[in-house]
Amino acid sequence: MSMTLDTNKKIGIFLVCAIILAVLPFAVGSVLGNAWVRIIDFALLYVMLALGLNIVVGFAGLLDLGFIAFYAVGAYAYALLSSPHFSIHLPFYITIPLGALFAAFFGVLLGTPVLRLKGDYLAIVTLGFGEIIRIFMNNLNAPVNITNGPQGINLIDPIKVGGVSLGSTIEFAGLSFRSVYLYYYLFLVLTVGVVIMASRLQHSRIGRAWVALREDDIAAAAMGINIRNIKLLAFGLGALSGGVAGGLFSSFQGFVSPESFGLLESIMILAMIVLGGMGHIPGVILGAVMLTIVPEVLRSVIGPLQMNTLGRMVIDPENARMLLFGLALVVMMLVRPEGMWPSKRRKAEFRHAKENAAQKG
Amino acid sequence: MSLLQVKNLQVSYGGIQAVKGIDFSIGKGELVTLIGANGAGKTTTLRTLVGMVKRSGGSIEFDGKETAGIPSHAFVRHGLAMVPEGRGIFGKLTVEENLLMGAYVRDDKAQILVEMERIYQLFPRLKERQRQLAGTLSGGEQQMVAMGRAMLSKPKLLLLDEPSMGLAPIIVQKIFEIIQMVAAEGVTMLLVEQNARLALEVSQRGYVMESGRITMEGEAKTLLDDERVRNAYLGD
Amino acid sequence: MDTFLQQILNGLVLGSIYALIALGYTMVYGIMGLINFAHGEVVMVGAMVTISVISGLTHFGVNLPGPVLLLIGVAVAIPSCMLLGFVIERVAYRPLRGAQRLAPLITAIGLSIVLQQLAILIWGRNYIPFPPVLDHDVVTIFGASITTLQIFIIVMCFAIMVGLLVMVERTRLGRAMRATSQNPSVAGLMGVNVNTIISATFVIGSALGAIAGVMVATNYDQAHYYMGFMIGLKAFTAAVLGGIGNLGGAVAGGILLGIIESLGAGYIGSLTGGFLGSNYQDIFAFMVLILVLIFRPSGLLGEKMADRA
């Protein structure tokens, strides 16, 4: 009896979510304008990225501060294979998987030397790896021009599905779908795919091995878990999601440059996970959405607010935005280190850590 | 007149009440043992006595003064020293530096040196290994360092937490010899031990703790002969 | 041969600055087991405050010899940074002691961002030239040139590092610091106020950072709100290279990294047949870091840690 009730409830929630997600771009577009639909598209990209990094950090407990490198690899792979830069124009169903595989390859490449590292050491090496990738992107325009250096790559092809370019407006069933709407649905489908992948992995033999690794790697090894493979799997799958998101970003933006892939971006994605609730998929999604939307809200609010109340710009909006971001990280960790929406298990871990600390203090 | 007077002590730890209102006392010059099963609350009791764990109720009077409100690092100044479980020596400090850490809160340099010589007389092994890193010593020697270090703080009461835990029988014997040597120096001690027989044999009085409560107390000899103690803790 | 000696000298200057900063990382890591991500920003603030003080004094027409002005600047910068270090520990780390590893790392990154943004508010986004208070007399040694200022930097760094080592190895405070780093709760039983020791560690590390910041700014004749990031990262690399938690290791690692970087920058073009230019200089630190951690994860002077099983 309660079974069916639960199932009905689940189906209900699912339907409501599906309807909301289906009409979301139209609702947002008509109320706030298409610029905000674009922001939502970006939110979906960040959800994919955050879920990818969450496999590495949240599930397996491997602290990665250079995750953006895989996004970059995916983005550049798409850009180089679908732009006038090399005059190659391969279709997306080749370039996106290729970029993802390439990113996964880099994930494993990075993973291999750092297998023995833990915690902060791993964080700093991955950070270094991210920087190396960025420096190469920035400088590989001479003597052979591969990445076009700091200028980046322009005029990247939009994704074409069955001859229809997502870069243009199409009319369908009396509705006019602009490019940002079309990309919205594409991103949504892929995001749902990534969510399903992450959630199924979490509740599997592999997911348990990751938790074991996170909690006590020596005991995990002594239980017969192949530490090397399970770590590489986490790096590889995380990078794969990053690579997909990177390719999509490339096509959506039509332009890539090294500037988009700095350390701050890596930190931003890590912050999405931590502020959302590490290891908890709904929390990570919430964190990614919040950290994409809120800065945009701030961007549009801080300037006018100062003009209206103080009559002049006291503090540059970009400056204020970053200041608030930094403060938010600090305050959030002090007040709610487990994140906005943690899993029950994580919540317990943090409560224990806190109690231990209090007892020692 | 007792040196330590504990009344209705209660401690909660991680949502569980580990100590459920216990009373006990220790007189000057006594060696008292607290025995009990794992998780009975013995270590928690010791940690509470030196302020490492906050109590949730009850009173602890030490040397005539209530200890509530003393910051945890200041207990040693008041004459309460503890040798923690596993001895807690500083492995990367030399033997001498370890001993000096014991005298950290004191500034009577000349007197410290005199007492250090006294420790070296008591434990000649340590004199030989003065400049060696304490981590390279054997288990028995480390116990000497831990005891000597604690004595250098001039404690009125020395708490020993499971000194024999996980050690080879021959070392356990040595450790109890050391405990008796220190007792002979006139140091008051509270001993928490799994090895109930050895502990009761060297002590004057004993308390038995079971799931957060003291269930038996008395002369050590009486407890050694007690049927219930023999069955549950002495393995007879 | 001249290039070689020249690069070695450059590396020595750079390396002794890295070493000074690396000491700050390694001290904090030794005692708390965490990377003080905001340490690079302390270095930046040290440079910025010194510049502001000197500019302020000259602006108000105080007419003193250059070195005296610099000294006053540094004399203000050091306590400012010490205070900053103290505050960083109190705000970002103490409340999270004993918490999960990631939390303090995130607060540190957060503080780092806050400090950078505050620096933008105060000093702006542009490079700030270091006031022309010092002569850059050039001395030539075997065909390689070095300024008197750089010689002074090297000598100062070594003097400070020796002083620090003596403090840690020989004094009561140093002993308490070492004891706390090994086992804080037992150190507490000995009567050591662990909070005070940790604060002291941050404060001392920050003072070194302030001095290093001034050195960087004088050496490159400029300062920038973002200067702390890269130099902090490299200094941390140096600390890892030497074996983190080990003071001597930080010094050795810093100098070694400085020299490797200079030699790398000098020779990378000819090594790769012109494929990679000196704009890849920054890659060396990371390459070195990754290589060291692969082949000797505990660093050059670090003890080999047997995993406790």
Place this chain on the structure above:
Amino acid sequence: MADVLLQIEGIHKRFGGLHALNSVGLTINKGEIYGLIGPNGAGKTTLFNVLTGLYQPDEGTFTFNGTNLFRAKPHKVVETGIARTFQNIRLFAEMSALENVMVGRHIRTRAGALGAVLRDPRTRAEEQAIREKAWELLDYVGITDVAEERARNLSYGHQRRLEIARALATDPLLLALDEPAAGMNPRETDDLKALMSKIRDGGVTILLIEHDVKLMMDLCDRIAVLDYGKKIAEGVPEVVRKDPKVIEAYLGAAHA
């Protein structure tokens, strides 16, 4: 001649200047309980770490059930049939007791990332089997009542049992127990003794480190004594306990 299960010879392990294991050799037969005693720092736990692949020995030979395991990785060692517990209990603290045991099944199951994502019938069946086996093992060691509790919240005795159940989940031929009775009172030790006998009777060979002399003498078929990284004695308990070298290095006068 009994069937040899484990045979090591001339095992050396050095840490910097410390020679932790100096030419150690021993043979364990199928179905016995083999004890390992010695003073602290004698190399017992180091030997355990070598036997379970956590440390790579510098020299020697190491054969288990006909397989050469010299310098094998831990997962290979577990796959070949050696499982262990730890001196200071290393459970996955935030996982439930049941999940801890399920992790122990990892090496005997196959589902990969693709299977996990696709959730094909085979993967689901395997997952079901893992769960059932885990329940069975919790029942075997007698802690089904705390199956859903987080390992961290279990009592000390339950944690010890859970660690044994987790090790048994790997279907070991040899179960290596590192001081399982440390910190237990005589009553708890007796219960543990019964469990160890039951496991042995179930066909699993046991290698045991303990300081409880009485327990070792009662339980073990044979005992080896390590001192300063060397084996100084080996044999049946009655002989070992009377060996003057063992009395001098380990037992002391009281137990002779």
